[in-house]
Amino acid sequence: MSETLRQTIVEIGRRLYARRLIAAYDGNISCRADDAAVWTTPTGVCKGFLTEDMLVGMDLTGRVTAGDRRPSSETGLHLGIYRENPAVRAVVHAHPPAATALACMGRALDRPILPEVLLTLGPVPLAPYAIPGSPAVAESVAPYCRTHNGALLANHGAVTWGGDLWEAYYRMEKLEHFAEVLLRIEAAGGRAREIDGNTAPRPVVS
Numbered sequence: 001m002s003e004t005l006r007q008t009i010v011e012i013g014r015r016l017y018a019r020r021l022i023a024a025y026d027g028n029i030s031c032r033a034d035d036a037a038v039w040t041t042p043t044g045v046c047k048g049f050l051t052e053d054m055l056v057g058m059d060l061t062g063r064v065t066a067g068d069r070r071p072s073s074e075t076g077l078h079l080g081i082y083r084e085n086p087a088v089r090a091v092v093h094a095h096p097p098a099a100t101a102l103a104c105m106g107r108a109l110d111r112p113i114l115p116e117v118l119l120t121l122g123p124v125p126l127a128p129y130a131i132p133g134s135p136a137v138a139e140s141v142a143p144y145c146r147t148h149n150g151a152l153l154a155n156h157g158a159v160t161w162g163g164d165l166w167e168a169y170y171r172m173e174k175l176e177h178f179a180e181v182l183l184r185i186e187a188a189g190g191r192a193r194e195i196d197g198n199t200a201p202r203p204v205v206s
C-alpha cells in the first residue's frame with residue numbers, strides 16, 4: 001500500500017472521531033490496495049488515534065497478510081461489500097448518532113429532500129438488524145452494494161462505500177448531516193417537504 005493510502009486511513013479515523021461519528025473503539029475503515037489485497041483498521045483501538053503501523057493487510061478471504069494486530073470484528077462487512085461490487089475501493093463503517101437514531105427507529109434515509117444528498121450519496125436504505133461482527137451483517141447489506149452508496153444498519157449504525165477512501169468518508173459525513181437535518185425538522189415540529197424525485201440528480205453508484 002502506498003504511503004498516501006495509509007496516511008489517508010489514519011486521517012479519516014481522526015476525522016470520524018473528532019466529528020463524533022464514532023465513540024471509543026467504534027468504527028472501521030478499509031480500502032482495496034490492489035485487486036487481491038485489502039487494508040483495514042485493527043480491533044481494540046480508538047480510530048481517532050491510529051498510526052500507520054497499526055493497519056492490517058489481508059486478502060479478500062480475510063486471511064491476514066501484513067501487520068501484527070487483529071483486524072476489526074466487522075471486517076466481514078467490508079469484504080462482503082468488495083465481493084458484491086468490485087468497483088468499490090473503500091468502505092467506512094461508523095455509528096453516527098443521528099443516523100443511528102433513525103436506524104434504531106427502523107427508518108431509512110431514502111426520501112428526496114436535499115438535492116446535494118441525492119447527487120453525492122443517493123437514497124440510503126435500511127438493512128435489517130444483524131448481530132454486529134456476524135456474517136449476517138454482510139448479508140444484510142449485500143442487496144444494496146451495486147445499487148446504492150451506503151446503508152443504515154438497523155439498531156447498529158451506518159456504512160458507506162465509494163471509489164476511493166475520501167468518497168466513502170464524505171458519504172458518511174453527508175449521511176449523518178442529512179439525518180441531523182431531518183431530526184431537527186422533526187424536533188421543531190415540522191415536516192420535510194420532498195422535491196421532485198424525477199428532476200433531482202441521480203445517485204452516483206461506484
Ligand SMILES: [Zn+2]
Pocket residue numbers: 027074093094095132156157
Ligand atoms: Zn459497528
